[in-house]
Amino acid sequence: MLVVFLVLSAGVWQYANRTADLSYDRLLTGSALAIIERIRSRNGQVEVDLPYAALDILSLAPDDKVYYAVSGPDKSYLTGYKDFPPPEHYTPSASPVFYNTNYLNEPIRAVVVSKRLDDPGVSGWVEVRIGQSRNARNALSNEILLGEMAVLVLVITLALTSLAFGINRTLSPLNQLSRSLRERRADEMGPLPDTDIKEVKPLIASIDQYRTRLQSNLDMMQVFIADASHQIRTALSSVQAQLDMAEMEHDQDKLQNRLALIRNQHRKLTRLTNQLLTHALVAHRRDTNQFQQVKLDALLSAILTSEVRDHADSNIEFNYSNTHRDLTIDADPVSLRECLRNLIDNAIKYGPENNSITLGIDVEAEQVKIFVDDQGPGIPDEMLQRAVLRFERIETGKNTLGSGLGLGIANTVTEAHGGQLHLINRQPQGLRVELVLPRRRI
Amino acid sequence: MRILLIEDNTELANAISEYFGHIGHPLDWCESAESAEKLLAYQSFDMLILDINLPGKSGFQLLKQLRAQSEEIPVLILTARAEVDDRVSALDIGADDYMVKPFDFRELAARCRALLRRERGNASNQIVCGNLTYDASTASVTLHEIQIDLRHREIQLLELLLNNLDHVLTKEQIADRLYRFDEAYTPNAIEQVLTRLRKKLAGSSLHIKTIRGLGYLAHVDD
Known part of the structure; x- marks a missing residue:
């Protein structure tokens, strides 16, 4: 607003000056032309018959001084102020x-006009200079300036007032909204109070939606913590029980048995802790968006290599199936690695001793399927859906370590990548866990 | 036989010390990479058990520094699972083995023994992997101290695998080392050499895994 005001003021100032100059310049021209008309040559002499009426015109500005000078051919002095x-x-x-x-320490506005004399004996340019001090001119200019500025200030003030009024009016529903958000308790659910203003409705709807999502996240978290506490407490109390029994045991062989049981429980607890921490890690990374370009071949072969290394003494056969060695996708490499490692661990734990495990990919136009195949017992068809949920361990009758968190981790990671997790029973036997991921982030 | 344990958790370090004392391998213990540097400057050790997460300089930094000084001492890394990249990068920057916490003490002791034996072997051109010994100077292999007859290519393959323990070798990498460029070979040839080698080494501590679609990986299980 200040800039607009300054630009307009400069314009008005310019305009006032020009108008004042224009009016008084006309008077000056009139006088100059009247004088030069009266310059004649006679008998080889230049004569000036100064018309005092011409100078009278200028006395319309009573406070101003008028100076003039008339010179003949070759700049010879004829009349008036010689050094003007x-x-x-x-x-x-x-x-x-x-x-x-x-002139004489005063700013002067002046005009000069010439006429050519072509008589025998006298030939050349005669010149009339006439000047006037600027008092009347400045007075006029100031008068115009003041008038215009008054209008300008009025207009700007009006504009500012109506703008402030408009903004206040438009924002009042937002103020109301922030007040009602401030006054709300953290655990208070239900939608925010409705508004009549059409423009604000979508905002309120989005805030409500966001709160619903947040709440469902919190609910899930609560269930998760309850599940986790239950699992950890169970494992801990059974270790405690075995320790108590071991303390009372005097028979060496039986003591060794107790210790083996404790070791087994402890292994279970270790795996559970690792998986819980991994789950927390991938959930955190999902919320913080750690996506980057990932060379799938390098990631998958590194995962498989470390799994083979850890199970080199087993009879398990490992395979890698990837014909797209240069493929890159948008993904979070850390959570993808944790997820696949857990799936392979699952396959090893739930599968037979001579298991054959394949890590591979199928590439399609928009998506890539990363799969882990095994020769294990698979999952009963009616339980496929539930298996993806956290802690839904499938009872296959085999006593294995496992918390069922593996598939939960895979589910969280797939969701974070905007993909889907599929469990498919293979023929004649075995399970395929398949992560269907978009190749590029939407 | 001197082992230096670098671990800042006092309880764990005491437990490891006690266990190793029990089985007749007393070990020295210090709490930080900085004090380990001082110890290494004037004493010689046969092996380091190195925790990654240390106060001050990390285990990784110490390991990198040692390898930069071409210090060949065997190093076994201890790492927590939360440090997801540890397992891969530990081997990449020159650790000889790693264990993820929490670990089984019996397993730790076994891995240490394996590393120490392998190291002793290296000095005398010998590579010892549990019950298997390979002598590079005479190109001879013994299993349970009984000499085993291997063909030329089988020996080449064995040496290549022993020099790349725990790393994947692709079929192409193996072919490059086993065959001259003017020698024709079928893709099956390597598989056949490997099958014969596996048969002859049956019952050894060296496991050679085929990862179909990726390559081969040798691992010593003591």
Whole structure:
């Protein structure tokens, strides 16, 4: 607003000056032309018959001083103020030329006009300079300026007031909204109070939606913590029980048995802790968006290599199936690695001793399927859906370590990548866990 | 036989010390990479058990520094699972083995023994992997201290695998080392050499895994 005001003020100032100059310049021209008309040559002499009426015109500005000078051919002095200055770089011409100068320590507005005499004996340019001090001119200019500025200030004030009023009015529903958000308790659910203003409705709807999502996240978290506490407490109390029994045991062989049981429980607890921490890790990474370009071949072969290394003494056969060695996808490599490692661990734990495990990919136009195949017992068809949920361990009758968190981790990671987790029973036996991921982030 | 344990958790370190004392391998213990540096400067050890997560300089930094000084001492890394990249990068920067906490003490002791034996072997051109010994100077292999007859290519393959323990070798990498460029070989040839080698080494501590679609990986299980 200040800039607009300054630009407009500069414009008004310019306009006032120009208008004042224009009016008083006309008077100056009139006088100059009247004088030059009366310059004649007679008998080889230049004569000036100064028309006092011409100077009278200028007395319309009573406070101003008028100076004039008339010179003949070859700049010879004829009449008036001899040292009244001509403009710089002046070429004689019949049309008047205006200029600003200083005379007797006063700023002067002046005009010069010339006429050519072509009589025998007298030939050349005669010149009339006439100037006037600027008092009346400045007074007029100031008068115009003041008037215009008053209008300008009025307009700007009006604009500012209506703008402030408009903004206040538009924002009032937002103020109301922030007040009601501030006053709400953290556990208070239900939608926010409705509004009549059409423009604000989508905002309120989005906030409500966001709160619903947040709440469902919190609910899931609560269930998760309850499940986790239950599992950890169960494992801990059974270790405690075995320790108590071991303390009372005097028979060496039985003591060894107890210790083996404790070791087994402890292994279970270790795996559970690792999986819980991994789950927390992938959930955190999902919320913080750690996506980057990932070379799938490098990631998958590194995962498989470390799994083979850890199970080199087993009879398990490991396979890798990837014909797209240069494929890159948008993914979070850390959570993808944790997820696949857990799936392979699952396959090893739930599968037979001579298991054959394949890590591989199928590439399609928009998506890539990363799969882990095994030769294990698979999952009963009616339980496929539930198996993806956390802690839904499938009872296959085999006593294995496992918390069922493996598939839960895979589910969280797939969701974070905007993909889907599929469990497929293979023929004649075995399970395929398949992560269907978009190749590029949407 | 001197082992230096670098571990800042006092309880774990005491437990490891006690266990190793029990089985007749007393070990020295210090709490940080900095004090380990001082100890290594004037004493010689046969092996390091190195925790990654240390106060001050990390185990990784110490290991990198040692390898940069071409210090060949065997190093076994201890790492927590939460440090997801540890397992891969530990081997990449020159650790000889790693264990993820929490671990089984019996397993730790077995791995240490394996590393120490392998190291002793290296000095005398011998590579010892549990019950299997390979002598590079005479190109001879013994299993349970009984000499085993291997063909030329089988020996080449065995040496290649022993020099790349725990790393995947692709079929192409193996072919490059086993065959001259003007020698024709079928893709099956390597598989056949490997099958014969596996048969002859049956019952050894060296496991050679085929990862179909990726390559081969040798691992010593003591």
